[in-house]
Amino acid sequence: MKKVLFTTTFVLLAFIAGAQSYTRLSYPISWGAGATNDFISNTSWVGLHIEFGHAVHKNSHFGFESGWVTLYDKLPDYIETLENENTTIRGTQYRYFNVIPILAKYTYRFETTGSIRPFAAGGAGISYAERRKDVGIISIIDDEWPVMLAPEVGVTYDMGGSTLFTLSAYYNYMFARGDLDSHSYWGVRVGFAWE
Numbered sequence: 001m002k003k004v005l006f007t008t009t010f011v012l013l014a015f016i017a018g019a020q021s022y023t024r025l026s027y028p029i030s031w032g033a034g035a036t037n038d039f040i041s042n043t044s045w046v047g048l049h050i051e052f053g054h055a056v057h058k059n060s061h062f063g064f065e066s067g068w069v070t071l072y073d074k075l076p077d078y079i080e081t082l083e084n085e086n087t088t089i090r091g092t093q094y095r096y097f098n099v100i101p102i103l104a105k106y107t108y109r110f111e112t113t114g115s116i117r118p119f120a121a122g123g124a125g126i127s128y129a130e131r132r133k134d135v136g137i138i139s140i141i142d143d144e145w146p147v148m149l150a151p152e153v154g155v156t157y158d159m160g161g162s163t164l165f166t167l168s169a170y171y172n173y174m175f176a177r178g179d180l181d182s183h184s185y186w187g188v189r190v191g192f193a194w195e
Contacts, residue, residue: 022053022061022107026166026191030069032097033171033184039131040073040095049189051105061195065105065123065150069172071097071185078135094134097183101127101148101172115158119168123150129174129183144180149173156193164193 030044031037047070053063078093103123110118130143154168168189176182 021055022051022063022193022195024051024053024166024191024193025049026168026189028067028069028170028187028189030071030185030187032071033186035181036071036097036183036185039183040071040097042071042073044069044071044185044187046070046072049191051193053105053107055195059111060106060108062104062106065103066101069099069185069187089135089138091135096130096132096134097185098130098132099127099172099174099185101125101150103127103148103150105150107152109156116155117158118155119153121152121154121168123152124148127172127174129180131180131183142179144177146174146177146180146182148175152189154189162194164195166191166193 026049028047028049030047032040047068049065049067051063051065053061056062073095075093075095077090079088079090101123103125105121105123107119107121112118125148126145127148128143129146130141133140150170150172152168152170154166157165159165166189169186170189171184171186173184174182
């Protein structure tokens with residue numbers, strides 16, 4: 001089922017990309033917030049963000065956003081007690097939190113006289129989220145498809161032609177679902193857009 005959903009999503013995104021009037025590709029640097037920060041406190045340098053949109057007004061775009069972010073941490077000499085069994089595991093624990101958002105997104109770019117234009121955006125949709133702990137050959141995995149909200153603010157710089165340099169701050173919040181508690185993370189995105 002997951003493979004079918006992934007395939008359908010990427011076919012839909014490819015179709016949208018073929019008729020878009022706005023494309024953005026950026027690199028996210030992310031940090032956990034709240035429960036996510038309690039689980040993983042390291043800075044994430046792993047990820048990719050892609051966005052496709054159509055102009056609905058000269059200053060705004062409506063489209064879709066996806067990507068991938070991995071938060072990672074290493075805890076040496078960690079003790080884990082499994083809840084469903086009378087088992088205690090001791091060793092170096094590796095923690096991962098992978099997120100693949102699939103969001104509808106609206107972006108508004110404010111009118112200015114110069115090359116730098118601020119923007120505000122909001123996204124909503126679902127995401128695939130996987131929280132994983134590895135100790136030796138033992139893996140404990142919780143994965144779900146929670147609802148996600150994703151506000152963002154930033155600036156674009158017109159580099160000439162149809163190319164824009166983008167810099168933004170974002171926050172992604174996932175609601176609790178199944179065995180996965182609510183999680184959130186925030187970060188900075190640096191990249192380029194074409195319109």
